[in-house]
Amino acid sequence: MQMSPSGARIESPPIDAVGVEERVARLCSRSIKKDAKLQALHLTLSMIDLTTLEGADSEGKVRQLCAKALQLHAALPDLPHVAAVCVYPALVGVAKRALDGSGINVASVATSFPAGQAPIEIKLLEVRKAIEAGADEVDMVISRGRFLAGDFAYTADEIASVKEACGDAHLKVILETGELGTLDAIRRASDLAMRSGADFIKTSTGKIKPAATMPVVLVMLEAIRDHYLRTGEKIGMKPAGGISTAKDAIRHLVMVRETLGQDWLDPDLYRFGASSLANDVLRQIVKQRSGIYQSFDDFSL
Amino acid sequence: MSEQRSTAEADRLPVLKTHKVYVGGKFPRSESGRFDRAFAPDGTPIANICRCSRKDVRDAVTAARAAQAGWAARTAYNRGQILYRIAEMLEGRSAQFEALLAAGGATSREAAAEVQAAVDRLLHYAGWTDKFQQVFSSVNPVATSHFNFSILEPMGVVGVLAPESPLLGLVSSIAPAIAGGNTTVVLVTGGQPLPATTFGEVLNSSDVPGGVVNILTGRRDEMLAPLAGHRDVDALLLCSPDPDVARSAEIEAVHNLKRVAVRPHEDWTDVQSPYEITDLQEVKTTWHPIGS
Numbered sequence: 298m299q300m301s302p303s304g305a306r307i308e309s310p311p312i313d314a315v316g317v318e319e320r321v322a323r324l325c326s327r328s329i330k331k332d333a334k335l336q337a338l339h340l341t342l343s344m345i346d347l348t349t350l351e352g353a354d355s356e357g358k359v360r361q362l363c364a365k366a367l368q369l370h371a372a373l374p375d376l377p378h379v380a381a382v383c384v385y386p387a388l389v390g391v392a393k394r395a396l397d398g399s400g401i402n403v404a405s406v407a408t409s410f411p412a413g414q415a416p417i418e419i420k421l422l423e424v425r426k427a428i429e430a431g432a433d434e435v436d437m438v439i440s441r442g443r444f445l446a447g448d449f450a451y452t453a454d455e456i457a458s459v460k461e462a463c464g465d466a467h468l469k470v471i472l473e474t475g476e477l478g479t480l481d482a483i484r485r486a487s488d489l490a491m492r493s494g495a496d497f498i499k500t501s502t503g504k505i506k507p508a509a510t511m512p513v514v515l516v517m518l519e520a521i522r523d524h525y526l527r528t529g530e531k532i533g534m535k536p537a538g539g540i541s542t543a544k545d546a547i548r549h550l551v552m553v554r555e556t557l558g559q560d561w562l563d564p565d566l567y568r569f570g571a572s573s574l575a576n577d578v579l580r581q582i583v584k585q586r587s588g589i590y591q592s593f594d595d596f597s598l
Numbered sequence: 599m600s601e602q603r604s605t606a607e608a609d610r611l612p613v614l615k616t617h618k619v620y621v622g623g624k625f626p627r628s629e630s631g632r633f634d635r636a637f638a639p640d641g642t643p644i645a646n647i648c649r650c651s652r653k654d655v656r657d658a659v660t661a662a663r664a665a666q667a668g669w670a671a672r673t674a675y676n677r678g679q680i681l682y683r684i685a686e687m688l689e690g691r692s693a694q695f696e697a698l699l700a701a702g703g704a705t706s707r708e709a710a711a712e713v714q715a716a717v718d719r720l721l722h723y724a725g726w727t728d729k730f731q732q733v734f735s736s737v738n739p740v741a742t743s744h745f746n747f748s749i750l751e752p753m754g755v756v757g758v759l760a761p762e763s764p765l766l767g768l769v770s771s772i773a774p775a776i777a778g779g780n781t782t783v784v785l786v787t788g789g790q791p792l793p794a795t796t797f798g799e800v801l802n803s804s805d806v807p808g809g810v811v812n813i814l815t816g817r818r819d820e821m822l823a824p825l826a827g828h829r830d831v832d833a834l835l836l837c838s839p840d841p842d843v844a845r846s847a848e849i850e851a852v853h854n855l856k857r858v859a860v861r862p863h864e865d866w867t868d869v870q871s872p873y874e875i876t877d878l879q880e881v882k883t884t885w886h887p888i889g890s
Contacts, residue, residue: 589853590656592830 309488310523312480312516321511327551331585334547338582341546341574342369343377344564346404346535348572349384350411350503359388363395365597370579379575380564381434385410386427393431404434404469408459411473411502413438417455424462434467435459436499441476444486452486453493460494469497469535469568474513475505483513487520497533503570508538514549518556531560537570543581546574616646617791619654619815620798622661623808628816629653636792639703647791650816652824655783658812659830662755662781665809670752670779674728681724681777684804688769689717691800695765695793702764702790715867716769722870723773730778730872738883745886750879752779753857754832757825759818759847761837764790767866768797771837772811774874780833781810783825787818818843826850833857833878839864 329337347366349358359382366379381402382392392403405427409415424435437459443451460468470490474483490498498517501508514536521532534553540546546569553561561567580591616633618625627633632649648654669677688695692713699709731750738746756775761767768786775782786794798813814821826834826847834851836844839862848858859877863869 590659590824590828590830592828592854595829 309481309485309520312484314480314512317480317512317515321515321552324515324552324555325511325548327548329547329551335582335585337547337550338543338578338585339377340550340562341543341569341578342582343380344568345379345575345578346381346383346537346568346570347379347575348382348503348537348570350406354385354388356388356391359384359391360395361598363392363401365575366396366401367399369575370583370596373579373582376579376582380568383434383436383570386423386430386432389427389430389432402433403431404436405430405432406436406438406471406502407432408437410436410438410471411504413440414442417458420455421458421462424459428462428464428466432466434469435463436469436471438471438473438502439486439490441473444489445477445482449485449489453489456490456493456495467496467533468494469499469533470495471499471502471537472517473502473505474500474509474517475507480512480516483516484520487517488524491520491524491530491532495532497535497568499535499537499570501536501538501570503538506539509536509540509570511548511552515552515556518553521561522557525557531566533566533568534561535568535570540569540571541573541577543574543578546578614643614646617648617795617815619648619650619795620802620811620813621654621658621809622664622812623802625798625802629657634816636790638701644701645792647795647815650814650821652821654814654816655785655821655824655828658783658814659755659757659825659828661809661812662783663830665807666752666754666781669776669781669807669810672779674731674779677777677779678724678727680805681720681727681773684801684806685717685720685724687800687804688713688720688797691796692717694796698792698796699765699790702792712766716766719766719769719870720773723777723875726774726872726875727777730875733872734876734879740885743888745888746883747886748881748883750778750876751882753878753880754780755830756780756782756833756835756878757828757831757856758782758784758835759822759837759843760784760786760788760794761861761863761866762788762790763864763866764788764793765797767837767863767869768794770866770869770874771835771861775835775878776806776810778875778879780878782812783831784811784813785818785821785825786813786815787821791815822847823850826856827853829854831856833859835859835861835878837861837863 349362366382369376381404383404384392386405389405407424407427408420439452472486477483487498576596579596583591628648628650630651633646634649635643636645636647638644695713696709735749740746758771801811827850834856844860851858
């Protein structure tokens with residue numbers, strides 16, 4: 298049992314972990330080939346949040362990443378562009394200038410990413426600074442410590458106040474599923490985030506393993522489905538961390554299609570948080586078109 | 599009594615070993631699930647052999663690429679030690695290899711001679727690993743104020759079309775490639791694949807890091823073109839007397855301008871030289887400014 302910000306008592310259903318594993322295994326065995334594969338690869342590219350979240354990030358590194366976002370592969374000018382570039386708040390301005398007029402969003406992590414261990418005032422200030430610098434999307438982390446201690450009201454209030462600070466910017470709520478322990482806790486956190494104002498729910502920061510495993514994503518997708526059936530509200534999903542191959546990405550798309558339907562196969566409702574995924578997808582696209590196996594050496598960093 | 603026993607032997611279904619391929623230090627089956635049967639000269643089936651597909655080639659190249667930097671970074675001395683270790687392990691299993699060669703039609707004397715020659719060949723290249731640089735690198739005379747020198751570097755991932763010679767030819771094509779710091783994807787497409795798959799087991803117990811040698815069995819017309827065209831393969835070693843085979847692979851190899859070395863030998867007894875190593879090396883020349 299938990300309290301939503303509106304005060305209504307809500308309950309998350311228990312998760313059948315064995316059933317989830319089995320369902321995932323079955324969905325992973327789908328074979329997507331030829332034209333369907335090419336279509337899935339293009340869709341994957343358009344869903345990528347090209348990400349760099351390192352302490353060593355510099356303006357130059359962010360500009361380089363933006364250049365990559367603007368032109369994924371010179372030899373294939375007809376590719377879709379990625380959905381967004383995701384950086385730390387201090388570098389939002391750099392990314393915004395580099396991507397000006399391209400239609401590519403700038404996403405910023407905030408709220409003391411990745412640990413989230415800071416006073417709420419500082420977290421909200423960080424969100425406002427990111428928005429001021431031009432962020433179109435904000436990726437927040439929840440306070441896992443408070444959530445795991447059972448202080449659901451705190452977590453709900455935290456998300457709601459960050460949502461308020463975001464204004465028009467889209468809010469993605471990172472649950473950091475690798476720290477939540479059980480699928481039941483993940484389901485509960487998903488429900489909590491959606492009811493507190495999340496536009497997207499996101500698996501992980503990418504700093505902790507395991508990150509976006511298939512069972513975790515399936516549980517979150519089912520939470521989104523149940524939320525949609527109850528309220529008619531479409532919440533987005535963003536798996537992040539550990540998805541580095543085109544094959545993994547296509548498996549995710551299959552799972553989304555089977556769980557939520559065609560509407561969610563859209564960059565507005567589904568994103569991949571990844572840094573190395575784009576190049577593997579590009580490699581597969583060129584392979585699919587030319588019939589020749591490709592080398593990573595042929596693609597930019 | 600003896601009549602009863604022979605009836606029991608006749609009733610027994612033989613358990614045929616499936617000789618699996620060697621990729622990335624593991625022994626998977628072909629991803630395609632297909633297999634061929636190997637026969638003794640008298641027609642009795644003796645084993646099942648994986649019939650690999652182009653996707654197995656792809657996976658093997660991935661494994662070879664992943665292993666390449668680490669293998670090249672080993673000291674030349676350490677690579678020599680490991681090649682010597684392969685020789686030791688092969689010597690220790692010589693009876694098994696002799697039996698496999700005999701099952702392929704060799705007399706016991708020929709089989710014993712071939713196994714010994716293969717062991718000796720490994721020793722030969724084990725000795726060369728930390729010496730070929732001294733012999734083939736150079737300090738070059740130049741007219742400007744530069745210190746100018748050339749050294750050899752491994753090409754990277756080498757695709758090997760293994761020769762018909764089931765053990766000596768196989769060893770003679772793999773050893774010089776890995777002695778120089780390359781990693782290999784070896785296609786075994788001849789009539790006697792069993793010594794090659796068993797050699798994979800020898801490699802696996804010889805301190806050779808996984809992925810340095812990858813051995814695939816199957817059909818040449820299915821595997822050679824994807825390997826020769828693969829942009830992540832840096833060089834090809836084509837051991838085939840058939841000029842059309844080499845030519846078709848060379849045409850595929852133009853995609854990324856691979857180096858191609860052709861070995862048309864049918865008798866591999868004397869194919870042993872440090873030039874076998876240098877043919878799979880790239881020369882790097884450095885111009886270092888000095889004084890005024």
